[in-house]
Amino acid sequence: MEQQQQCEAWSQFLNFAKTSTSISAFHNWLSPIEVVSHSPEKMVLKVPNIFVKEYLLTNFKQDLLSFVPVLPSGEPALEFVIEKHDRKTRPFLIPQVAPVKPQDEKEEQEAAAFEAQLNSHYRFTTFIEGSSNQFVKSAAIGVANRPGMTYNPLFLHGGVGLGKTHLLHSIGHHIREHHKRLRVQCITTEAFINQIVDSLKNKSIDKLKRFYRSSVDVLLVDDIQFLQNRTNFEEEFANTFETLINQHKQIVITCDKPPTQLKLSERMVARMEWGLVAHIGVPDIETRVAILQAKAEQKGLTIPSTMAFRIAELIHNIRQLEGALNRLSAHSRLMHATINDELIDRTLKDLFHLTPKEKITIETILKGVSSVFQVRVTDLKGHGRTKDIALPRQVAMFLAKELINESLVMIGASFGKTHSTILHACKTIETKVTGDDMLRRQIDMVRRNIDMQSA
Numbered sequence: 001m002e003q004q005q006q007c008e009a010w011s012q013f014l015n016f017a018k019t020s021t022s023i024s025a026f027h028n029w030l031s032p033i034e035v036v037s038h039s040p041e042k043m044v045l046k047v048p049n050i051f052v053k054e055y056l057l058t059n060f061k062q063d064l065l066s067f068v069p070v071l072p073s074g075e076p077a078l079e080f081v082i083e084k085h086d087r088k089t090r091p092f093l094i095p096q097v098a099p100v101k102p103q104d105e106k107e108e109q110e111a112a113a114f115e116a117q118l119n120s121h122y123r124f125t126t127f128i129e130g131s132s133n134q135f136v137k138s139a140a141i142g143v144a145n146r147p148g149m150t151y152n153p154l155f156l157h158g159g160v161g162l163g164k165t166h167l168l169h170s171i172g173h174h175i176r177e178h179h180k181r182l183r184v185q186c187i188t189t190e191a192f193i194n195q196i197v198d199s200l201k202n203k204s205i206d207k208l209k210r211f212y213r214s215s216v217d218v219l220l221v222d223d224i225q226f227l228q229n230r231t232n233f234e235e236e237f238a239n240t241f242e243t244l245i246n247q248h249k250q251i252v253i254t255c256d257k258p259p260t261q262l263k264l265s266e267r268m269v270a271r272m273e274w275g276l277v278a279h280i281g282v283p284d285i286e287t288r289v290a291i292l293q294a295k296a297e298q299k300g301l302t303i304p305s306t307m308a309f310r311i312a313e314l315i316h317n318i319r320q321l322e323g324a325l326n327r328l329s330a331h332s333r334l335m336h337a338t339i340n341d342e343l344i345d346r347t348l349k350d351l352f353h354l355t356p357k358e359k360i361t362i363e364t365i366l367k368g369v370s371s372v373f374q375v376r377v378t379d380l381k382g383h384g385r386t387k388d389i390a391l392p393r394q395v396a397m398f399l400a401k402e403l404i405n406e407s408l409v410m411i412g413a414s415f416g417k418t419h420s421t422i423l424h425a426c427k428t429i430e431t432k433v434t435g436d437d438m439l440r441r442q443i444d445m446v447r448r449n450i451d452m453q454s455a
Helices: 002-020 023-030 050-064 105-114 134-145 164-178 189-201 205-215 231-246 266-272 285-298 305-314 318-334 341-352 362-373 377-381 387-403 408-415 419-433 437-454
Strands: 034-038 043-047 078-082 154-157 184-188 218-222 250-255 276-279
Touching (some): 002 023, 002 050, 023 050, 050 078, 134 154, 134 250, 134 276, 154 164, 164 184, 164 218, 184 189, 189 205, 189 231, 205 231, 231 266, 276 437, 285 305, 285 318, 305 341, 318 341, 362 377, 362 387, 362 437, 377 387, 387 408, 387 419, 408 419, 419 437
Parallel strands (some): 043 078, 154 250, 184 218, 218 250
Antiparallel strands (some): 034 043
16 A cells, blocks of 8 residues: 555656646656655655756755655655666556657657758767867767756857867767757757748748747757847747756857857847857867868878878868868869879969968967956066966966967967966866856957957
């Protein structure tokens, strides 16, 4: 009788949870949980993985107190067992709960109409990691491993062709492969706007809203900057954004600038800064060479290191690097020519003439840091160790490593420091910026000042 009461108590909790969460969330997180054993002192639950346990306690801890045994400390008396994936039989004790019906055929058809495809070439395994993108890649992997549980939303920003879209699609692939219950939707902002326009024309806007707010578990949005100056579309996106966040659904956004520089409402900017804002910088020359040679290998080409370094020295943008490689590949195969300096000069001369902005220098960075942190440039170059000087100096070193295509030894020499000091400063800032919103905004302001000076 007592065993039956415990099963009934868990069934009552599940019936309660169905009324306070979406069908998709219930199906993904709560339905797989099973009661293994129980006593008046505690209840043992079997969960597919640790994330289900964390989801249950994070979202229903207080509600559980009304249904399960309670410890003297006031905590729910629950013990969790992680399910073994190779088990062949189910436990004999299964709560008798009214089954949750999956989406009906019509709803599945509606959802399929909005599905977006991921680029099969954009995966974490094909993303070349370097000092400029190491932190961003780590954040992306963290989100992909624990969608909705770590950084939410994750906002990736940086210049054109630096790998934002690659990471966005990599997250989508990883979640689809390792979290098969979750529905992933990857879309550009322009496509989202077009969907809204088409839905308004076809009088099916409710169908679109239902898909994004009920059927999507992971929303990946590329190029959010195209939402600027489009108030009505921004409002629709903001409502969708808030609904998904409140349901603990994962959102990842890419942009060419940080949220504070976007011409969007304060409400929207604040929402995008809720989670983690991560900047992806221009890769250093070693990373660009590695990217060039990796892509060449995919195409069956071999480019000698000296030539790869020459190309990477003159072309900083990754998309332009890939375009340069496509040209070399085409000329080499169509003309049966060997890739050498002459072919490179003849084929890529117009790309080599695309000179970037005025070169960013240590002095440019020091002036930008000095302006934002209200310290003197001479103090940044000095040896003072007070906090009001040491932190801005570390920020300057961090930005120098990110923005200047020089070795750590050369950067260290510019500051009168060793390369290990530069590396320590960079790691310190990378750690601090994840939990310090003010510091993150200050660094973004310095970047804007540097862009203005070098324009």
